[in-house]
Amino acid sequence: MTSLAPPNPPAPPSPGELMDRLARAAAAYYRNFAAVAAGDGLTLMQGKVLSLLRRPMPMRTLAELLACDASNVTGIIDRLEARDLVRREADPADRRVKLVLLTETGQEAVRRIRAGVLADLDGLAALAAPDREALGRLLDQVFPD
Amino acid sequence: MTSLAPPNPPAPPSPGELMDRLARAAAAYYRNFAAVAAGDGLTLMQGKVLSLLRRPMPMRTLAELLACDASNVTGIIDRLEARDLVRREADPADRRVKLVLLTETGQEAVRRIRAGVLADLDGLAALAAPDREALGRLLDQVFPD
């Protein structure tokens, strides 16, 4: 017996299948992000750091957000600072702390990256408001952060 | 006027806000994956390669799936082979091609990684079947691959 219109509703994926789907989605997101960042001559990690700097923050906070050792952040920020994309500033409240902030050039790069990533996610732009609400809610449930 | 129960439905996120949510979800997925892989002494990339090897495949195919240059795959497979997690085999149909396949040890590592990632995604295990179907469908729309 072959199915006639309307087609059968799709079977819900098992948790394992959904995990695989999440893995492919995460890979696709970063492939897209890395390609856009490369358009500005930036690596994936450099693009991530710039995108995280919506506000000035200590090196230490950056390391926590990137889930890497603090010693790595020194080199990453060195390379971004050499290209005038970020600046280090002393924290007046605690002289051990260095605050990292975007320069004007860095802010422009972030705007280009965000626009580029969004432009490549045409499937997201086509999503109706209820679907956007559902996707946001489901992602919050799976990744409470 | 303060809201009484039931609370107002949440406002749908804008495409830009949803993009940020996707970025955090992708980061959380890889943070989880990398931590589980590290439990087996594997890097993120090594864990990804093992997970991709559901079937034997040429080095070239692996490079395409990883979206990296083929020369990188040589070193990654070298290190996995030195730990007896994968093997190279000549392709009888084309002697230029080397097929990479999981050893028994490699298959065990993949099972541990998959179980570990799934176990850490407790928000996913708690999802009811209709929510799993909706999330899978929405991810397919945003990341058609």
Add this chain to the structure above:
DNA sequence: TATTGTTATACTCTATAACTATA
């Protein structure tokens, strides 16, 4: 004493270019 950031070190990942074996 504890914390922040840096340096030194070693290893992994990465792209580019040049090479070989095979098609």
Add this chain to the structure above:
DNA sequence: TATAGTTATAGAGTATAACAATA
């Protein structure tokens, strides 16, 4: 000629350990 895989090289990301400055 074209393709699959490797090697050599240089640069970037990574964790660990030790250090100076500050709290």
